[in-house]
Amino acid sequence: MPIVDSKSNAVRKSYSVAELIQAANTMRGYNLIALCAAGSGHSGGTLSIMDVTAALYLHVARHDPENPYWENRDRIIWSAGHKAPALYLGLAMAGYFPVEDVVRLRKLYAPYQGHPHWLKLPGVEISSGSLGQGLSVAVGICLAARLDKKDYRVYCITGDGEHQEGQIWEAIMEAGAYKLDNLCCILDKNRLQIDGWVKDVMPIDPIAEKYRSFGWNVIEIDGHNMHQILAAFDKAAKHKGQPTVIICHTTKGKGVSFMENVAGWHGKAPNKAEMVKGLEELGLHYRIDYEELLKRAAEYQAEATAKLTAKVPKFSRDYFWNQQEKMKVEMKATRFGFGEALEALGDDKRVCCIGADISGSIAISKFYEKYPERMERWISVGIAEQSGTNVAAGLAKEGKLPVFGTYGVFAAGRNLDQLRTTVCYGNFNVLIAGAHGGVSVGPDGATHQALEDLFQICGLPNMHVSVPADALETKKATEHLLLSIQGPKYIRFAREATPVVTTPDTPFIWGMPNVYRYRGEKDRFLDAFEVKTLDSYENEGEHLTIVACGPMVPEALRAAWILKEEFGIETRVINLHTLKSPSTHPNETIPNQKFLIQAALETGVVLTAEEHQIGGLAHRVSYVLHTAPELYGRPLAFGSVGVKDRFGESGQPWELMWEFEVSAEHIAAKAKELYDRAKGKDGGVKVSTPTPKRKAASRRKPGGKK
Numbered sequence: 001m002p003i004v005d006s007k008s009n010a011v012r013k014s015y016s017v018a019e020l021i022q023a024a025n026t027m028r029g030y031n032l033i034a035l036c037a038a039g040s041g042h043s044g045g046t047l048s049i050m051d052v053t054a055a056l057y058l059h060v061a062r063h064d065p066e067n068p069y070w071e072n073r074d075r076i077i078w079s080a081g082h083k084a085p086a087l088y089l090g091l092a093m094a095g096y097f098p099v100e101d102v103v104r105l106r107k108l109y110a111p112y113q114g115h116p117h118w119l120k121l122p123g124v125e126i127s128s129g130s131l132g133q134g135l136s137v138a139v140g141i142c143l144a145a146r147l148d149k150k151d152y153r154v155y156c157i158t159g160d161g162e163h164q165e166g167q168i169w170e171a172i173m174e175a176g177a178y179k180l181d182n183l184c185c186i187l188d189k190n191r192l193q194i195d196g197w198v199k200d201v202m203p204i205d206p207i208a209e210k211y212r213s214f215g216w217n218v219i220e221i222d223g224h225n226m227h228q229i230l231a232a233f234d235k236a237a238k239h240k241g242q243p244t245v246i247i248c249h250t251t252k253g254k255g256v257s258f259m260e261n262v263a264g265w266h267g268k269a270p271n272k273a274e275m276v277k278g279l280e281e282l283g284l285h286y287r288i289d290y291e292e293l294l295k296r297a298a299e300y301q302a303e304a305t306a307k308l309t310a311k312v313p314k315f316s317r318d319y320f321w322n323q324q325e326k327m328k329v330e331m332k333a334t335r336f337g338f339g340e341a342l343e344a345l346g347d348d349k350r351v352c353c354i355g356a357d358i359s360g361s362i363a364i365s366k367f368y369e370k371y372p373e374r375m376e377r378w379i380s381v382g383i384a385e386q387s388g389t390n391v392a393a394g395l396a397k398e399g400k401l402p403v404f405g406t407y408g409v410f411a412a413g414r415n416l417d418q419l420r421t422t423v424c425y426g427n428f429n430v431l432i433a434g435a436h437g438g439v440s441v442g443p444d445g446a447t448h449q450a451l452e453d454l455f456q457i458c459g460l461p462n463m464h465v466s467v468p469a470d471a472l473e474t475k476k477a478t479e480h481l482l483l484s485i486q487g488p489k490y491i492r493f494a495r496e497a498t499p500v501v502t503t504p505d506t507p508f509i510w511g512m513p514n515v516y517r518y519r520g521e522k523d524r525f526l527d528a529f530e531v532k533t534l535d536s537y538e539n540e541g542e543h544l545t546i547v548a549c550g551p552m553v554p555e556a557l558r559a560a561w562i563l564k565e566e567f568g569i570e571t572r573v574i575n576l577h578t579l580k581s582p583s584t585h586p587n588e589t590i591p592n593q594k595f596l597i598q599a600a601l602e603t604g605v606v607l608t609a610e611e612h613q614i615g616g617l618a619h620r621v622s623y624v625l626h627t628a629p630e631l632y633g634r635p636l637a638f639g640s641v642g643v644k645d646r647f648g649e650s651g652q653p654w655e656l657m658w659e660f661e662v663s664a665e666h667i668a669a670k671a672k673e674l675y676d677r678a679k680g681k682d683g684g685v686k687v688s689t690p691t692p693k694r695k696a697a698s699r700r701k702p703g704g705k706k
């Protein structure tokens, strides 16, 4: 059934097979342009699913672009949320919105999020991006259709790597048991995932037999042959008493020679030259005006930037990283410090690293990259965070030093019960790495930005938690956790390159915060601060204290610089790299919390700064201060900078730091407000001038792309 008018049931537009083939080709072209304009995104898997997408949205599914919420529409569920650009193109070609709009992909405030969000874009059926969840939703929708006696069909798009998730198999079992013949699962079997070939990462075959044994009707086709695709959908619709899976044999990167069958193109966007080459290969370089589309993308970006910068607190000059003659700083992502520690310690035969298919991205691959002899201690579990966590527990039980790492959203959330009951209750010596902490993850959007992991993790008894300030400190913290801390442990780090604010000589004492004092502008940002451990610090009568962790420490330092230069305010910045350490500091909410209490007593104003929902850090510090007898009856102005109970969204890392109000500019403004209120002045931030020296629009994010 093609696209219909939901009121009259008349066909709005029908496509011949030749037209569908052509549409899929055109969609591939727009896909490349959208990805290029975004500067990031998933090329390989969007190209492999494009023929099926064209068939579904333009011919197979019954839906009405003019009435996206029509109750009788067929539902198309994208469990593989990273293929979002293909979904957007399916909708655009069907008429939900102009196809040119997809060049706003992954841009701030646009509905075309890095991973789809159904509350932002009509036509998107669910929000996805955490793999393995969509098929269960599809089962639920099928059951609802049955209860409501509706005859719509439900299509669910999945990947082959995604079939490593246990939840997929729970859903497959349910659909088989309930004989959901209104369900059609599409498996994009392009044989690749992020870490390489599916058969090497964690084989899923014989997949057809597995589905059959769970009570499914199985159809296998060439997923790029439009005749076979249409025939398969037709057969699936006619098959009664069982759900159907269409196993589509496809090529990752299909249609662009240099992307085909190359794992590296999984999560990479083409640059302009690559895009043009791709368009040439698709025969589209004269047919689609890509220059005009890129111009459109740039215009949209300029609008978004203007809207954003209007909201950012302004000062008499631009204090952004490396924008001045002096105060230069090196940028390096904290995740690399984690990788370097594993590289350095990997010869210890007890160390085993467990991979969950994003090894390069979180740098855990440094454990084995140059050391083939370590491969026997590299355990790839595939996209299986729950099992991977407990595999680590098993290894720890037998005396190994296991490290399990993935994005923080999946390393702390997906496996929370496994962490709680097996790892923490059993008090196993497992190191969990939560990568991609915070909104600065950028264009992947909400589903990939860990903003709640400290709530999840710090709430677990026995768990040790470290959030180091920069790449170097991440290396030191990883080494310490791995070799010197016995018990469950979590290290949080980030994706984006952030300032290096320590040296090899900077003290790193587990459980002992460092204090930073701004001493005046220097050529190097690092030299502008004096650093000491908090126990060796003597009160200088500062006006306020900022307590920060992770890459928010450099932001807090930049805020201290702003506060001094703009308002003469002296700040004590505390780097709380150890958030929790029950084995070394029992009965303390925060290790060595007496020094925090002392800082509160001495300055009277405390501001916390975290790239997390407010509370991961703030609630812990607040609890310490508000239960300290030393502070009973004493005035204390307490404030917090962090994400304010919102999900993240797509955008460039530094755009999001501003949009979510977690930049140094926001810390400085909040600190000034707190300080004024504490001193009895009227509230509000009295910044010196609203005119920035240089247009914030021209600010560039530091560091490179993934």
Ligand SMILES: Cc1ncc(C[n+]2csc(CCOP(=O)(O)OP(=O)(O)O)c2C)c(N)n1
Pocket: 044, 045, 046, 048, 080, 082, 129, 130, 131, 132, 158, 159, 160, 161, 162, 163, 188, 190, 192, 193, 194, 252, 266, 356, 357, 358, 383, 385, 410, 414
């Ligand atoms: C729960 C979860 N773990 C990890 C990821 C990160 N991730 C995104 S895509 C991907 C690989 C998916 O492979 P596959 O299903 O084969 O998709 P395709 O190759 O077709 O793009 C991974 C691991 C995620 N999005 N969700």
